[in-house]
Amino acid sequence: MMLKKILFFVLFQLCLGYTQAQEPVSVQLTEKDGLPDKEFYNIIEDRNGFIWLAADKGLFRYDGKVFKNYSNREKRGLSVFEPVEDQLGRIWCNNISGQFFYVENDQLITFIDLGKELNGELSNFVITAENLIVFTKYKIYYVNLLNKKVNTAYETDLAFGLPFEYNNDILFGSFDNLCKLSKGYKKEHLFKFELPKPKKNGKYNVNQKSKLFKLGSTLFFSREHNEKNRFFKLDLNKHQYTEIHDFEVLANQRYLSYFENNGQLWVATQNGVLVYSYNNDIFKLEKQFLEPYHITKIIKDKDDNFWFTTLNNGVFVIPNIHIERLNISAENSNISSLEKIDDNTLFFGTKSGNVGFYDVINHTEDIIDLPSTARVSAIKYHAKEQWIFISKDDGGFLLDNKTKQVAAFNNFHAAKSLSIINNENLLFVNYANVRLLDSENFNKRGQDISSNKRTFTSFYDSEYQSTYIGFVDDLVIYDSDWKPNHIRNNDQSIFATTLTKTANGMIWAATFKDGIYGIAHDKVVSHITTDNGLVSNRIETIKADGNTLWIASVNGIQLIDIETNKIKTLTKRDGIVSYDISGIEILDNTVVFSSNLGLFRINKEAVFKAPIQHNVYFSQIEINEEAIEVKSNYELDYDQNTINIEFNVNGFQFNQKGTYTYRLLGLNTDWVSTETGINSVKYNSLPAGNYTFQVKPVLDFESSDTTIKALKFSIERPFWKTWWFISGLSIFVLGSTVVYYRRKIKQKEQQRQFEIKQLSLDNELINLKLENLRSQMNPHFIFNALNSIQEYIVLNQKILASIYLGKFADLIRTYLNHSTKGRITLQEEIDCLEMYLELEKLRFEDKLEYAINSSGSLTTGEIYIPTMLIQPYVENALKHGLLHRKTDRILKIDFFINDRTKTVKCVIVDNGVGRDKAEEFKARKNKKHKSFATKATQDRLALLNYGKQKQVGVTIIDLFEDDQPSGTQVEIIIPFTT
Structure with a gap:
């Protein structure tokens, strides 16, 4: 296939005398730019400047930064075709499944599904104010935009062509005639093509639909005949056609697309873009570009950028048709030096050591053989003698432009710059020396102007016979006698890398970090930097063109009008090939730049686009x-x-x-x-x-x-x-203040009443303590204790009497001590109960057994309980329960300490006669009054629980055995503190 293409183009060039020369610089959009696909079928620009792309992976919109995809759930497959903008600004497209869509409110909406009607055929369509008109190979359908009603308007067996909107009409061809749909969508035959109709298997054999295109006001028609394309010029007024024979190269190509640009016809083909001029009814092929690519569509956007979609290689953009890459060979593309010979000829040197001429008219390259392959560091043309000085890193050469003979010299190797002085001698500047060589004998050493000091550039001003040399640390101007004078800017050194002179006599010095200085003889009068328009302060090279200055920096190429200070800029986005610029030469109305990627030129009159309004x-x-x-x-x-x-x-x-x-x-x-x-x-x-x-x-x-x-x-x-909130807040604060102080006064009054009541309760509690003490020290108990002591004395049991009397005294002392305290430890309560029960055991003549136990995570000495709380309940157990039992009197007292709830549970169990039997004994003794000790204890509990969240609780349980009373259990829950 590739061999076939090569043979085809060789034959084409031989037949038409076409020679591939320069082509406009294109930018290929890639994944780095966010390009979402590589297979594109069509492209349009809408009224708002958005670019719409129909691709294999769907419909995309490009805003200059981002590609946005449009799809929906109803859509079958990914690929879409034929983007069209309607009168409402909606973008329409279709797919091979017969679905038609439009974009509205940033959403892809399915308009209609004509899958059954189209049966897999990819159709073309036109959107009018009322209808979607669908063109298939053999039918034309009308779909009403409001009710979506589908009508089959026309049918043929000769294949309808692609629709073409022309002067408010829709034109289309068939195999043998040209038709139009007028405003009423009525089909009208304009004229017939008198051509034989080839048949295959009884049917007309047509592979491609016919197409219409225009150039200026002239309409053209292409159609397939015997598997070849034929082209016709149409005259609609006379209903005539004339066949054109200037497109032989297009005869065998399929899927052609046409684009008109400033009177030229651009044809998108399977082998790039062909550009034809049209004069005197003759088409002439002028150039071909993007040759390796299958171009599917061409448009020009509002900013005069040209867009090219391809079938397999994404999207290309030519941002400026006036920037062209010259036809330099690949092995000579890395150019290090450039010099103008005349307006038609350039001389260049490369980093690979080659030198040669380039003809900008015929675009031919003529390489001169040199014995060295070292880099060409500098070249200079001596116009008077027609010599070309060539400096390489390892030697120097002199080329006679008349005879093309080369002579070798050693005196100007590794030059940074070469200048012709007084139109005679050669000023040689390299990394360490500045030397003036005599034109009569270049083999002589010449005059040393400076030694052992690195230099960058030189420039000879013939008007003032002054020489400017840029050293590594300063810019120096020499007069005709080679006397130096240092040029400074505000006492700061100027590090010049390139020098040039404009028509007004100004010398301009480019620097590697400080922009550009304008010098009037030896004074700095202008300084241009990024602060006043440069895209970078690091300048590669500069070239004067009248009173304008071409500047190549690391960020772009700029043109400065030094009289108006207006600056125009070109960047890679405009089509600049490279920023690594080694030379600039002015050729008539073009400017040629040499770079690491070859030669490119710009049309200096047309390259800068007219200002446009950016929305x-x-x-x-x-x-x-x-x-x-x-x-x-x-x-x-x-x-x-x-x-x-x-x-x-x-x-x-x-x-x-x-x-x-x-x-x-x-x-x-x-x-x-x-x-x-x-x-x-x-x-x-x-x-x-x-x-x-x-x-x-x-x-x-x-x-x-x-x-x-x-x-x-x-x-x-x-x-x-807000004012209403501030006002409301002020009222609220004032009201709250009044309410607060009223509540404070009320609380103080309540506190005072509480304190009075508390004082009364404290007094009552003291009285109750005394009453409780009296109940504990009841006369019967004291009488029995004293009787026991008397009995020990009568029986001459002095020791027992003494021990008993001591315990009795300790118990009385303990009761009196506890009566002064609000709380005691649980251990103190247990000790007191031990003393009391020992004395009571004597009273019961040792017929009483008792036990006191405690359990829990805390010790009995760590917790505090109210005083005089448990003894009355123990006394009741003895007095009313166990007293009436003659034998086996048993009393158990258990303390359970719960650290989690901060309570002590005291359980008192006796095996006495029970509460009911005790009441009977009381009745026999005619004791109807309520126990004083019991009443005092209940009143004291009420006082202790007053206003408390945790309260003392007492539960009395009657015990039974075989339905007979077997004793009483008292449970006391006491909150404790630590």
């Missing part, structure tokens, strides 16, 4: 990190004060070259500039107020573009800063 728009608004609908005005709550605003200018170049300036009125009035490629601004925690955000695009340093886009929004005050 900026808001692409996204985020409030508190959440995207919302883009509107022109917003009313926001006080907490909706983090705002991110994104804006954009559609187009291929702006976001790679231009910047934006913006301000937020209501916050500040100063314009702020963004960096290149930055198109969003974020404001955090804005205060309440009314704001207007303004943004405008800036393409050049002194842009005249005044398009301003504005966005208004207001942020409400928080409710606590």
Whole structure:
């Protein structure tokens, strides 16, 4: 297949005398640019400057930064075709499944599914105000846009061609005639083509649909005949046609697409783009570019960028048709030096050691053989003698331009710069020396101007017979007698790398980090940097062209008009091949640049596009990190004060070259500039107020573009800063203050009443303690104790009497001591109960058994309980329960300490006669009064529990055995403290 293509183009060039020369510089969009696919079928630009691409992977919209995909659930497959914009600005497309879609409100909407009607055929269509008109190979369908009713308007067996909108009519061809649909969509035959109709198997054999295209006001028609393309010029007024025979190269190609550009016909083919001129009814092939690629569609956008979709290699853009790559061979593309011989001829040297001539008319390259392969460091043309001085890293050569003879010299090797002095001698500048060589004998050493000092550049000003030399540490001007004078800028050294002179007599020095200096003889009068328009302060080389200055820097190529200070810029996005520029030469109306990627030239009159109005728009608004609908005005709550605003200018170049300036009125009035490629601004925690955000695009340093886009929004005050809230809060505070102090007065009164009542309760508690003490020291107990002591004395048991009397005294002393305390330890309570029960055991004549136990995580000495609380219940157990039992009197007292609930559970169990039997004994003794000790204990419990969350609880349980009373159990729950 590749061999077939090569043979085809060789034959074509031989037949037409066509020679591949230069081609416009194109930029291939790749995945790095976000390109989502490599197989593209069609492309359009809509009225807002968006680029729409129909691709194998779907429909995409490009805004200059991002490719956005449009799809929906109903869509079958990925591929779409034929993007078309309707009168409402909606973008339509279709697919091979027969579905038709349009984009509205940023969503892909399915309009209709004609899968059954089209049966897998990819159709072409036109959108009118009322109908979707679908062209298939043999039928034309009308679909009403309102009710979606489908009508089959026309049928044929000769294959309908592609529709072509022309003068408000829709033209289309069939195999043997040309037709049109007028405004009423009535089909009208314009004329027939008198051509035989080839048949295959009884049917007309047509592989491709016929196509119409125009050039100026002239209409042309192409159709397939016997598997070859034939072309015709149409005259609709006379209903005539004339066959054209200038397109032999297109005869065997399929899938052609046509594009008109300034009177030229561009044809998208399987082998790139063919450009034809048309004069005197003759088409002439002028050039071919993008030759290796199958081009499917060509458009030119509003910014004069040319777009090319390909079938397998993505998308190409030619941003500037006036920037062309010259036809230099690959082995000589890394050019280190460039010199102009005349307006048609350039001389160049390469880093690989080659030198040669380049003919800019015929685009031919003539290499001169040199014995050395070292890098060419500098070249200089001596116009008077027609000599070309060639300096290499390892030697020097002199080329006679008349005879093309080469002579070798050693005196000017590794030159940084070569200059012709007085139109005679050669000034040689290298890494260590400045030397003047005599033109009569270049083998002589010559005159040393400077030694052992690194230099960068030199320039001879013939008007003043002055020589400028840029050293590593200074810029020096020498007069005709070679007397030096240092040129400084505010007493600072100038590190010049390239020197040139404009028509007004100014010398311009380019530097590697300080921009460009303008020098009037020996004084700096101008300094141009990034502050006043340069895209970089690091300059590669400069060249004067009249009173303009061409500047090649590491970030672009610029042209400065030194009289008006206007600066124009070209970047790689404009089609600049490389920023690694080694030379600039002016040839009539073109400028040629040498670089590491070969030679390229620009048309200096046409390369800078006319200023256009760039329309900026808001692409996204985020409030508190959440995207919302883009509107022109917003009313926001006080907490909706983090705002991110994104804006954009559609187009291929702006976001790679231009910047934006913006301000937020209501916050500040100063314009702020963004960096290149930055198109969003974020404001955090804005205060309440009314704001207007303004943004405008800036393409050049002194842009005249005044398009301003504005966005208004207001942020409400928080409710606590509103007048009604402040007023209400003031009233509330005043009222609260009044209520507070009234409550404080009331609380103080309640506290006073409480203290009075508490004092009364304390007095009552003291009385109850005394009463409790009296109950514990009841006369019967004391009488029995004294009787026991008397009995020990009578029986002359002095020791027992003494022990008993001592225990009795200790018990009385302990009761009196406890009566003065509010609380005692549990161990103190147990000790007191031990003393009491020992004395009571004597009273019961040793017929009493008792036991006191305790358990828990805390010891009995660590916790405190109220005083005189348990003994009355023990006394009741003895007095009313066990007293009436004659034998086996048993009393158990258990203490359970619960650290989690902070309570002590005291369980008193006796095996006495029970409460009912005890009441009977009381009745026999005619004791109807209530026990004084019991009443005192109950009153004391009520006082202890008063106002407390945790209260003392007492539970009395009657015990039974075989339905007979077997004793009494008393459970006392006592809160404790530690």
